[in-house]
Amino acid sequence: MKKYSRQRELILNSLRNRTDHPTAEILYKDLKNDMPGIGIATVYRNLAELCESGSILKIKSNTGADRYDGKLQPHIHFECNECHEIYDIEIEEMSTRRIENEIRRLTEDIGAEYANSSIYITGLCKKCKVLVNINY
Amino acid sequence: MKKYSRQRELILNSLRNRTDHPTAEILYKDLKNDMPGIGIATVYRNLAELCESGSILKIKSNTGADRYDGKLQPHIHFECNECHEIYDIEIEEMSTRRIENEIRRLTEDIGAEYANSSIYITGLCKKCKVLVNINY
């Protein structure tokens, strides 16, 4: 049976209160401010659990460690190929529904049961676009 | 200057001739049949290069090692949460264009330059759906 833990609650709240997409390591270092004794294994363990229960999202970045996202409203992730920052792209209710429906339909077409989907975009972010133009 | 290599050619052709999404390790073991002396580092190196040049795709699975895909026609990946197999979902020319346009538009909305995008779906595949129903 699953038991409450102060650590898990802290991890979830912390992730909900930030708008970036920290790695386990980054989150861990920040959490130490509130709970100095917390261990990195506990962070990984709870992040995995929170993902399973659907309370948070895991983002598989193209570079380095996995990132985590406490925002559940449907949105799209954009990773900059230059600075590797991940940005949120908001989508309007209408687009969301339209895309989701399309994706659900396609999933059912292969006889599978839909659980989740994500759209991942890569390219050059606004900032890096400018920098690249200066350097060349 | 980039030089030809038998190994790179083999890796690319091999990936083009299969319809699954092997990890570097799986591919490496299979390649040993054709070229027993090939090294795992060579496989990783060339997979990275082929990705950069846009000749193949890298798939960041939710579990385990990255997977590679030699198919360049636009399609969607579906990962089963049970057996973790990755299936291709074909999309019609029309849907492709519609979704791509939407995604490009959203990317430009945040001032970024679009390079690539992928749609990743998770759920229960046809086979595992049946098995789960038997067991419970």
Next chain:
DNA sequence: ATAATTATGATAACAATTATCATTATTATA
């Protein structure tokens, strides 16, 4: 044919994550 350069293969090094296990915190029960 020889020189210059890039790619290879073996393996060491590394980064991210998971497993282990004794201790602690939480929940159930007497």
Next chain:
DNA sequence: TATAATAATGATAATTGTTATCATAATTAT
């Protein structure tokens, strides 16, 4: 409320996937 049962923690070892190093081999240029 005390005690038992069980799940979670934190330290750290172990593992996994991948990249770096470097001497040697293959490819291309002269």
